[in-house]
Amino acid sequence: MHDIKFIKNNPELFDAGLKKRNLEPISREILSLYNDYLKVLSQKEEFQKKRNDLTKEISILSKEQSLDKVEVLKKEVLKIKESINLFEKNASENYGKLNLKLLSIPNNIHENVPIGKSEEDNVVLSIKGDDRVFNFKPKNHLELGESLKMLNYDQAQKISGSRFSVLSNDLALIHRALVNYLLDTHTQENNYSEIIVPELVKSKTLEGTGQLPKFSDDLFHTSKDLWLIPTAEVCLTNLNRDSIINSDLLPLRYTAYTNCFRQEAGASGRDTKGLIREHQFGKVELVSITLPEKSDNELERMCECVEKILKNLDFKYKKVSLCSGDIGFSSSLTFDFEVWMPGQNKFVEVSSCSNCSDFQSRRMKMRIKDQKSNEIFFPHTLNGSGLAIGRIIVAILENYQNSDGSVNIPKVLQTYMGGKKKIESN
């Protein structure tokens, strides 16, 4: 959500920001809606003042027993009320139009974001980790999972349809091990608080983080008017919606493991089978709430938390800065982490860390009160995957596979799997 006053004072700057996202200028339209609203608003307030004044007068006259005068004034107020109602209706209509427009405009782009049109223009910041050397042709995770008989798509298809999977035995165990390893690391080493959150939320919640009103097609909506969350970011960021937080409590750092549900409407035909792109997947999420001047550092810190995991799992990965044409709606600056998948011969995204600046906090009216100055302002919100479980399983299968189809278990996960060192079919 953008500050309407900023748009009013800096229309060219605002439109220039949109241009970076390859969007048309919109400040003129916004300001015209805003002016319509203000005009009606001031008219409404004028009549409200008249009403309030007369009402006070009635109160005094009643005490003086000047009943005739009171009757006259009462009639006058009734007329004024008609005007108030009319202007009130117009004002709220105008406000609704303005608000819907504002809610549909993406966040500003951070100055460090590379300018570009699409995915192609993203900038690789670093590549770390060693290449894995195979003396055989590495299989992809589907072949591996199915030959191990731990990944079953007939069953998944039967109970839920496409873009779902059924994991069993050691793959189910490694899923659970990963969740525990990730949560332990983030809580014990990275100072995040572990939270368990609902996976069904109200539309207001999704509006706060930016999924609604624009992206309902990507979401699952239930018959009770609740929505399945596409990421735990939605819950964690909204925990402090509509409230004022004391500045000395910052930064707030939350982590949660949840299932995430996505329609993948725009991805039909892509990755239809396997753990890469599913309607339901597990993810450990990181969310930070910080002072505005600290959010750049916090994003770096969050990336370090993610990188630590990727290093411990001994993956080859790259850090990518998303360009202005590819960056998400709510984000001002995003770094993706992509892990090398030998079975597919490419890098695949396993984490995305974003600084959403004050875009989400404005939408959800989450504010900070400075203890010293008593000033009230919007904090910055950040979120990052730490990490997507399904895709990490893919990475483990493909990177740790042996020629016989068995898969070694990464060292850091072995204690989470009862000391087991290898996954093999039995």
Next chain:
RNA sequence: GGAGAGAUGGCAGAGUGGUCGAAUGCACCGGUCUUGAAAACCGGCAAGGAUGCAAGUCCUUCCAGGGUUCGAAUCCCUGUCUCUCCGCCA
């Protein structure tokens, strides 16, 4: 699912039709005292919006949405949520 109670400022908690945006306490901020701190005392302290260079002025807000009234935190209706008791249940 049945019966009852409730929702007020950062928090706690008064307030049942007319200067109530709202007593009081805590927290917080400023000051006095102190070598410093604590305590004590004095003062300040809700949010959002409009307008204005500013001081200020005005509007809105006591869970949400309707209604009654000249006037609603206060009365009525609906919804949401919370608590207590009973039933059921993982």
